Amino acid sequence: MSEDSKAPHTTSVARLLWILLALLALLALSAGSALVKLGVWNNVINLGVSVSKTVLVMAVFMHETEARNLTRLASVLGFVWLTMLIGLSLFDFVTRSHVPAPW
Amino acid sequence: MNRFHLFLTQASSLAPQIDALFWSMIAVCGLVALGVFTAMVYFCIRYRRGSSADRSGAHQQSLGVELTWTLVPFAMFVGVFLWSLFLFAQAHTPPAQARTFYVVAKQWMWKVQHPAGQREINTLHVPLGVPIRLTMTSQDVIHSFYVPAFRVKQDVLPGRYTQVWFTATKLGRFPLFCAEYCGTDHSHMGGSVVVTSASEYAAWLASQSSGGTMAQQGATLFNSLGCSGCHGPNSAVHAPQLAGLYGRPVHLEGGGSVIADERYLRDSILLPHSQIVAGYAPIMPEYSGQASEEEVMALIQYIKSLPSATEPPR
Amino acid sequence: MSATAHPELSVRSFLARDYGLLDWLTTRDHKRIAILYALGITFFFFLGGVAATLIRFNLVEPQGAIMSAETYNKTFTFHGVVMVWFFLIPSIPATLGNFLLPLMIGARDVAFPRLNLASWYLYIGGGLFTIAALLAGGVDTGWTFYTPFSTMFSNSNVFLVVIGVFITGFSSIFTGLNFIVTVHSLRTRGMHWFRLPLFVWGIYATSLVMVLATPVLAMTLALIGLERGLGVGVFDPALGGDPLLFQHLFWFYSHPAVYIMILPAMGVASEIITCFVRRRIFGYRFMTYSMLAIAVIGFLVWGHHMFVAGQSVYASTLFSLLSFIVAVPSAIKVFNWTATLRKGDISFEAPMLYALGFVGLFMLGGLTGLILAAPALDIPLTDTYFVIAHFHYVMVGGSVMAYLGGIHYWWPKITGWLYPEGWARFAAILMFFGFNLTFFPQYLLGYEGMPRRYFSYLPEFQLLNILSSAGASILAVGYLMPALYLLWSLRYGRAAGNNPWDARGLEWQTSSPPPKENFLSPPVVREPYAYHEAAP
């Protein structure tokens, strides 16, 4: 513990600023792409950008890259469970009336 | 009436099949329970403190045993699941020739309309041996249409159609309940389904006054609500033709298509802008709040009765 | 062990010193907080029990014996709300779990003692709102708060109850969070994961469910509150809000909530059975895996509450399959408990009677759950008394039996006094018979077609209803007995000694009642349930 607790791990300023730059670039990408008519790809790009931004924030700002595996597990737990909630309930809504009964 | 029967009356075509699955499961579950109870009692007696039973090897563990009682129940569950699915599919598939009755639920009564136009409250007369399909909706909260003797139950939702079907196989009067809690008089929101022979049913229909068949009532509404101004055959407005629409796929603006079932027709009358037909302008006024659920049902029945332009009239 | 407790130990006991009211209300000792919870939970249990008694009393006659339909609806709603959120959910985790979890893993306290106390205050605060709703005239939505009835049609105090449950939800979340971190961080030297007692595994799995499910309930109820306040909202059918959306959100919590109630009970049963059979649990690893499997798969089955609700047939099919799958780990547990009895050295003290009762009744509840998981059978049976009987077998026959078994088993540890064995055995047996007489006829009622939440019913249902009500009166007597003789034992009971059952858990290595810091010397950690070895 002694070494560790005397000099806590830090992320370099440059790295933090690069990440900020990347986040702002991604923001510009999502705002810009939203103005172009891409059909379903608008949604895909927006969601993709959001996920990328989240990964960047969690990995660097929230120190996931150097965290314990347990912490990493806890950090994705909420997202996994939310996916279950949205996925299964949406499964009901999208299969309701548009799809004729299979039998 | 006060007598208690162990076996509930089977009064629909589906009831015996559902009961077969039910009693099979009761038997299997009963056997499992009996087996476990027997084992528990046997162990409790044989290995009670102070008994001289042989206890050598008491602390052994066995992976094989564990896997056995993991996988065997699993296989049984899958079997039951498939059997149940087969029946569930039937319960959701009304025969094509089924007659459609319309049901509107409200706190705390069931309003029924027969295809021939007769209305009833809290009672439903049906002929024996004819498949009946109920298209149901609610005016207020969620209710549930439940006839134990038919083994049917379906929640009735506001803002949406749900359906249930049965073929009565026994003459008589069977209790009808609301099974989804719906407020103060929930327990009084019941009535009965009266199953009569076809001839008695016809006689009953004749004895009831009706303002024409549902389709005729719908035709009147079609004019009085102004639908005919655009959807009528001589209209100058560019509006979708309704003849032969029912049951056909409809292509929607923005891609995709839906089958023009009752649910689609209802939504298109009340909230026409939620699904615009491809090639038409969204100019139809909303009838939400203008037409009651019963009137919408009559309109639907009218639209269904319109002969298709390509098919010979029935 | 002499009749009086060891003087030094009794001075160091967590119950001695600082016993002013303020000391208790500001305590951070997990053992004292457990007792605070026990008091609250007992209070709410009897409150909910009074409601249950009134319900059964009213159903003696087909037209309703004692109250109006409106009062009846408010009574069963109150019964449901109180029993689910103010008794069953916190019962085992917040009392036995709080008391025992740190002891069983050899810790000095939970990870966040202040948060633990805050959880109790939240629980009480939520309870006060619920009681306020009762005093203001009650609420008539049923504990399920189905929209649009709860948002647009009910004229009762939905808002107060929703706030009460919302606040209590935070108590649940913080308790779960606390336990998860405690198990991960504070296990004593040598206490690795597969040396944890199954009770700890049960509490751990429960905590996961509490943390991951409760926020969904809290937010969903908040949406109901907002919708009532604003007159407009997400569930409003006038805006095209889908009534099934609420049901999906609600059951995403409320089905896993059943596992919040039953997983700790499974843990309690495992502790008691091993102790009175005096042997290792059969299939320890399978028991732990099955608990985790139940906790996770339990989140994927909620749609089986909606087979007739208008859910798509595809969704119903998927949910049905997953529901059958979640039954497998429960079956494994029943078989393992039974196998544990084999070649044991069984004695039948009251906790063991409760545990055996738990296994039997839980199995019946589980098997009838299988019937309900089959969609074709769920069509006629759902929303009838069959469902009522099913979940009371699991929750009352299961959870409450285990809770009482646990209270008896650890009573000597918690208080330092022995309960009167004869009375306790009598009460356990009385409850078992009273319970079955109350709820078994309800299976038949449901099969015959009597819907739930009915204030009045057809005359042919009367016989079974009378049987059920008769059973309920026996059950009521059964539940009053422990309250009386346990209190009696505090005054007149015999001193228990540190380990009256000669059990092997770490909690039995310290004094009874334990000192404030739990262990005066570090406990000896071995494999759990080392009944084939002598006690350390």
Place this chain on the structure above:
Amino acid sequence: MSAVAESVPARGETVSVEEQYDDAVQQREAATLGMWVFLATEILFFGVLFASYTICRVLYPLGFAEASRHTDMLLGTAETAVLLISSSLIALAVRAIKLDERRPAVILMCATALLGASFLVMHGFEYHDEYQEHLIPGIDFQQTGPHVRAVELFFCLYYFITGFHSVHVFIGVCVIGTLAVRVARGTFGPQRYTTLELAALYWHLVDIVWIFVYPVIYLVGRSG
């Protein structure tokens, strides 16, 4: 195995260990895990709103696209940028305190709190504009058009989501502001920064939530 808490020293040299922990490392790991579990519950709190949004949008795609065009994309984008910048500032502040650079840390934290406050102010402008456009369901909602119901549904969700998020931002601003004062007083240092790190985690999560709010509220149907 010292179980006795040491008295709080000046300048964050050592950390006091509560009696249930063996040492400071164990205490910090427990606190961090606890925070992450709490953040998981936060995700699920917001998750209910996102799930409701997803389902309603699947039901009424056209109405939601129309409604989204009523929101202020420019302000929304500015708010997103503000939160992203504030997130990086608080990360820099945590770095500074770990390196015992107290003054920069205080400045960075104050800047974070200010950005958070400006986010709230911008939201106030948004709400004000929507009030003038009669877009607030339950209070003043007067719209016409083919999708009026779905628009109202969207704005219900809009207020629930952004309102609930703003409450979180407000809490974050208060917490970070308070901690900035404590940093200035020397409570934290290279040995004692857990509280600060946890507050930063919370702030990042508030940021992440907004990262998802931004496209679903402001960017739907912009190209249509």
